[in-house]
Amino acid sequence: MTISRNARLLLASLLGVGLAFIYIPLTVVVINSFNSSRTFSWPPQEFTTKWWTMALDNTGVREALKWSILAGLLATAIALVLGSSLAFAVSRYNFFGKEVISLLVVLPISLPGVVTGIALNNAFTKQLGMSTGLLTVVIGHATFCIVVVYNNAVARLRRMGTSLQEASMDLGANGFTTFRLITLPNMASALLAGGLLAFGLSFDEIVVTTFTAGPGIETLPIWIYNNLFRPNQTPIVNVVAATLVFISIVPIYLSQRLSSDSSSGGRFS
Amino acid sequence: MSDAVIVSIRALKRSFGEVRAVDDIDLDIREGEFLTLLGPSGSGKTTVLRMIAGFEKPDSGTITLAGKDVSQLPPYERDVNTVFQDYALFPHMNVLENIEYGLRVKGVSKEERRTQALVALKQIRLEGYEARKPAQLSGGQRQRVALARALVNKPSVLLLDEPLGALDLKLREQMQIELKALQREVGITFIFVTHDQEEALTMSDRIAVFNHGKIEQLGAPREIYENPKSEFVSEFVGQTNRIELDGKKINIRPEFVSSAHSGAGDRSIKATLRDEIFVGATTRYLFDTEPGFSMISTQPNNGLKIGDAVTLSWQREKEFLVQ
Numbered sequence: 001m002t003i004s005r006n007a008r009l010l011l012a013s014l015l016g017v018g019l020a021f022i023y024i025p026l027t028v029v030v031i032n033s034f035n036s037s038r039t040f041s042w043p044p045q046e047f048t049t050k051w052w053t054m055a056l057d058n059t060g061v062r063e064a065l066k067w068s069i070l071a072g073l074l075a076t077a078i079a080l081v082l083g084s085s086l087a088f089a090v091s092r093y094n095f096f097g098k099e100v101i102s103l104l105v106v107l108p109i110s111l112p113g114v115v116t117g118i119a120l121n122n123a124f125t126k127q128l129g130m131s132t133g134l135l136t137v138v139i140g141h142a143t144f145c146i147v148v149v150y151n152n153a154v155a156r157l158r159r160m161g162t163s164l165q166e167a168s169m170d171l172g173a174n175g176f177t178t179f180r181l182i183t184l185p186n187m188a189s190a191l192l193a194g195g196l197l198a199f200g201l202s203f204d205e206i207v208v209t210t211f212t213a214g215p216g217i218e219t220l221p222i223w224i225y226n227n228l229f230r231p232n233q234t235p236i237v238n239v240v241a242a243t244l245v246f247i248s249i250v251p252i253y254l255s256q257r258l259s260s261d262s263s264s265g266g267r268f269s
Numbered sequence: 270m271s272d273a274v275i276v277s278i279r280a281l282k283r284s285f286g287e288v289r290a291v292d293d294i295d296l297d298i299r300e301g302e303f304l305t306l307l308g309p310s311g312s313g314k315t316t317v318l319r320m321i322a323g324f325e326k327p328d329s330g331t332i333t334l335a336g337k338d339v340s341q342l343p344p345y346e347r348d349v350n351t352v353f354q355d356y357a358l359f360p361h362m363n364v365l366e367n368i369e370y371g372l373r374v375k376g377v378s379k380e381e382r383r384t385q386a387l388v389a390l391k392q393i394r395l396e397g398y399e400a401r402k403p404a405q406l407s408g409g410q411r412q413r414v415a416l417a418r419a420l421v422n423k424p425s426v427l428l429l430d431e432p433l434g435a436l437d438l439k440l441r442e443q444m445q446i447e448l449k450a451l452q453r454e455v456g457i458t459f460i461f462v463t464h465d466q467e468e469a470l471t472m473s474d475r476i477a478v479f480n481h482g483k484i485e486q487l488g489a490p491r492e493i494y495e496n497p498k499s500e501f502v503s504e505f506v507g508q509t510n511r512i513e514l515d516g517k518k519i520n521i522r523p524e525f526v527s528s529a530h531s532g533a534g535d536r537s538i539k540a541t542l543r544d545e546i547f548v549g550a551t552t553r554y555l556f557d558t559e560p561g562f563s564m565i566s567t568q569p570n571n572g573l574k575i576g577d578a579v580t581l582s583w584q585r586e587k588e589f590l591v592q
Contacts, residue, residue: 166324167357169344171371171422181374185361 026245033238040234055239064223064240071134071209071219072202075141079198082142083149084191091157102154109147116143117211124212132214140212141205145198152194152259156187193258196251204248220244275300275458276321276426281330283316290316292482294330298426298460303452305461307469308479309505314462317479318428321460322351335425350419351428354435356411358403364414365390365399371422389417392451409440416448420455429461433468445471466506470494478502494522500591510564514538518590525587526566528554528573534582540564542577556581 003011032040036048055061083105089095090102108116120140124130164186168178206221213222224240227233276298283291291313298304306314319325321332323344332340339347350371358367368389372382390396393413403411412432419427433441433448449472452459463469469476470490478485478493478501486498497503500511503520510521514536527534528542540556543563552570556579557563564581573579 161355163353163355163357164359166322166344167351167353167359168370168374170322170324170349170351171374171418172345173370173374174343174345177374181370182359186359 029238030242030245033235033242035238038235040238051235051239055236055243058236060218060223060227061220061236061240064218064220065243067134067137067217068203068219068221071137071141072199074134074138075145075202076195076198078138078142079145079149080191080195083146083194083198084153084187086146087150087153087157091154092162105150106147108143113205113207114211116140117208120208121211132212132217134217136212136214137209137217137219140208141202144205144208145202148197148201149191149194152190152197153187156190160186189258193255196255196258200248200251200255203251204244273300274298275335276460277331277333278317278321279331279333281317281320281332282328283313283320283325284328289482291320291327294482294484296477296484296487298458301456301458302474303449303459303461303472305463305469305473305476306479307463307466307476307506309464312479313482314464314477314479315430318351318430318460318462321426322349322428323347348424349426349428350422350424351430352412352415352419352432354431356403356415356432358411358414358418360403363400363402364395364406367403367414368418368421370418375422385421386417389421392420393417408436409444412436412444416451420451420457424457426458426460429459431462431464433463433465441468448472470506476506478505480505495587496589497591503589503591508565508567512558512562512564514560520589520591521583521587523553523565523567524551525583526564526581527583528556528566528568528571528579528581534584534587536585536588537580537582538564540579540581542573542575542579544575545573 031044033051034047034049035041035044036046036050037044086101086105090098090105117140120136120143121132124132124136124139130136160183164182165178168182169175173181204221205219206225209219209222210225213219218226220240221244224237224244227237274297276296278294278296278298281291281294281296282289290311294313294317296317306317308314316325320327320340321334323339323342323346327340330340331338334347334349359370362370365383365386368386369382372385377385387396387399390399393416395410395413395417398406398410398414403414406414412435415432429448433444436444445468448459461469461472470493473490475487475489476493477487480501486493486502488496493502493506497506497509497520503509503511508523510523510526512519512521528540539559542554543557544555546553546555547570550569551567554566554568554573555563556566558581566581
């Protein structure tokens with residue numbers, strides 16, 4: 001497609017404006033985490049790492065980091081098992097209501113977090129009589145983590161087709177051996193990509209977490225929220241926010257690379 | 270080739286929804302023969318192959334392999350191997366690992382399977398390609414690896430599902446010859462599925478012509494070509510002039526119709542050239558005949574011009590009747 005010079009300039013500047021809106025505030029947060037002024041006068045006069053040291057020494061922050069990682073890992077593990085099983089069922093077998101199930105699995109990602117959160121809280125505390133805690137946070141996060149694993153797995157299974165499995169069975173391998181030697185290795189990069197994405201989603205989630213975490217659990221986003229308006233905590237909040245940005249970017253970046261590697265590599269062509 | 274039957278199919282049926290893909294088929298396949306299932310797409314030939322392999326279960330009927338009913342067995346308990354249309358090479362394994370796969374899952378020791386895989390690799394003339402991944406091979410090479418991966422297991426029957434379909438014409442013709450030679454060499458029964466009549470005629474010991482889930486005719490290539498039993502077979506396997514002469518319906522292949530003035534046959538008919546289609550080594554001439562019907566004659570290019578009056582002639586013994 002060819003576009004005129006003016007249209008190209010216009011598109012480029014719109015793109016620039018869009019990216020600026022997203023990334024300038026984030027950059028300011030990261031820069032401010034090194035700004036030595038306690039009132040964050042702009043532009044920064046001097047840079048320091050003392051806020052980072054303070055944050056690392058802050059037990060609240062360390063606790064929150066621990067809960068975030070724990071919840072992320074557990075939610076991702078659940079999502080990997082359930083998401084890939086669902087993907088297998090939907091793409092390899094025909095059964096009544098298959099399309100509906102496929103839709104129901106994907107739906108949670110578009111549901112408002114506040115609704116999911118209240119509904120889950122209600123179910124946990126009223127219907128099931130559970131007390132909120134790590135388990136409820138993990139289940140809450142798993143509801144939307146499953147979606148990304150499922151989507152990745154379904155796409156890969158569709159691209160793989162059934163002939164590799166047939167060839168394996170034809171050569172004498174039973175269903176389990178075929179899964180271990182053929183299906184799983186060819187799914188691995190898709191599952192890894194889905195898992196990383198799931199972890200990224202869980203790590204910075206706040207709305208569902210608010211409703212499913214009990215008083216004892218504070219994940220990093222919740223810690224930020226709770227400390228945001230305490231003036232003496234502002235420097236540490238900046239550090240934690242910057243950390244969140246980094247930890248969220250890495251899995252997303254890796255996951256993108258993994259997905260594009262296998263789609264452009266022509267492994268299934 | 271012997272007369273012993275290796276695969277015996279009886280009253281085989283399989284429907285997909287309303288469509289009877291395979292409609293009551295009986296077929297005996299002899300040990301060591303090259304049998305082709307030929308037919309248009311949707312004629313049931315591939316479904317029969319997939320039922321022999323075990324990927325599809327028959328609705329009814331039996332498939333016996335070397336005297337044992339295998340109709341209900343899963344693919345991994347049948348002594349047959351398949352070369353797939355898309356080759357289905359394992360993308361995460363190299364050439365050698367692909368070829369070794371069948372032996373590996375059967376528990377053959379590492380050294381033993383390596384030795385056998387290298388022999389197979391030599392057979393398909395791909396020595397030195399052990400470490401390549403399938404994505405790094407050409408279409409023809411992938412095809413040969415798929416063949417080696419199946420043959421290294423020494424199955425009693427090799428199933429080939431349109432394996433040459435994805436290759437270009439020149440490579441396809443070369444592979445036809447190689448495949449036929451390989452089959453003679455290893456002496457394994459080949460069941461070959463294709464919709465290409467020329468391919469079927471070139472390679473097969475016998476051809477089963479499929480139409481609407483039934484076998485229309487089973488016989489040697491020459492028999493199928495020169496003596497087609499039905500209109501469908503005569504149309505599908507080569508071209509036919511279907512004419513009525515002296516109140517009788519007659520079929521004659523275009524290459525047996527000559528326009529030479531000498532009058533090479535005991536049938537003759539006056540005609541004028543209406544059109545010609547150059548097809549390389551030969552030309553297809555379309556004539557309007559005196560009785561009013563058109564006829565096609567396929568001959569080497571002989572310098573006829575449109576409008577020329579000729580006498581078409583052929584030998585009666587080349588004519589055939591169909592039902």
